Amino acid sequence: MTAKLSSVHCIGHVTLDTFFELDGADITCDLGSKECKVSFGFGAKVPVKNVRYGVGGGASNVAVGLRKLGIQTYLHSAVGNDPKGIDIKNELDQLGVDLTHLKADGFPTDQSAILSYFKERTIFTYSQDRKISFNVDFAEYIFLSSVGGDVSDLYKQVIMLAKKTPSPILFLNPGSKELKNSRNNILDIINYTDYLICNLEEARMIVDPSLSKTQIEITDLLDILIQKGADNVVLTDGINGSFAHIGGQFLVVPAHEVEVVEKTGAGDAFATGFISGIIHGVSALDAMRRGAVNSAGVITKLGAQNGLLDLSEMESKVRSWS
Secondary structure: OOOOOOEEEEEOOOEEEEEEEEOOOEEEEOOOOOOEEEEOOOOOOOOEEEEEEEEEOHHHHHHHHHHHOOOEEEEEEEEEOOHHHHHHHHHHHHOOOEOOOEEEEOOOOOEEEEEEEOOEEEEEEEOOOOOOOOOOOOOOEEEEOOOOOOOHHHHHHHHHHHOOOOOOEEEEOOOHHHHHHOHHHHHHHHHHOOEEEEEHHHHHHHHOOOOOHHHOOHHHHHHHHHHOOOOEEEEEOHHHOEEEEEOOEEEEEOOOOOOOOOOOOHHHHHHHHHHHHHHHOOOHHHHHHHHHHHHHHHOOOOOOOOOOOOHHHHHHHHHHHO
């Protein structure tokens, strides 16, 4: 008899990503600051070295990544009833993601245009305020990502399920729109969150949107987010690695060093690796290492999903690294 796969319900928006790989761009940085801007000539025709297309969006990236790691995934999202939406559905279906809860509506499909240059990128996004619902009676695991619109009804649905017995394990990764427009909703759902996963900037916005990076230590951020109700917190900080408060322990894992090609999807890949570790029952430290090597895999290739690791690749890289 074949063992039943663990399953994760991934909730959030889905996009069609278009990557423009540029030969170069003019970069200007403020003196003594890391604030930089990219510029192009007004009215100029800018040459593009390469163009790639791919499916993106946090919920989609994690659903695909977990599927590669042997975990069943259900995608709760919405796309347009247009050719781009059809392409997204066909791609995700071929990758083994369950699309029972992926709806089509009358709006154009969400899109991102990513300008890639000097191992960095600038992202232009188009998104509709789509209504994403979550009407299921049972879930083992939930990954709640960026929705891009009003979250009040959706969060209520997730909280209702979280109050049931047995309750699902909830991984929360709020997006920039929720942090800007729905902070009170985030503070509410954190009380039902088993693992809050976000980067340092997002963590500061949850705690206090006026905070700058120099005004609060990482350990204080972790403590405050635990006090706000999250059972466990994992924070990522790019090349500086990841930091966590899990099971009462403070954990640190350095970034896995690789040659960077493009960084889109790095955070989602980290969340994917970490979640897979929790589901597969490895230690919290090894779960963070899984996140680190999966994130490293993604940034070695162009696109949010092309560098996602399968389970054997991930376990091999964790063993050789640690």
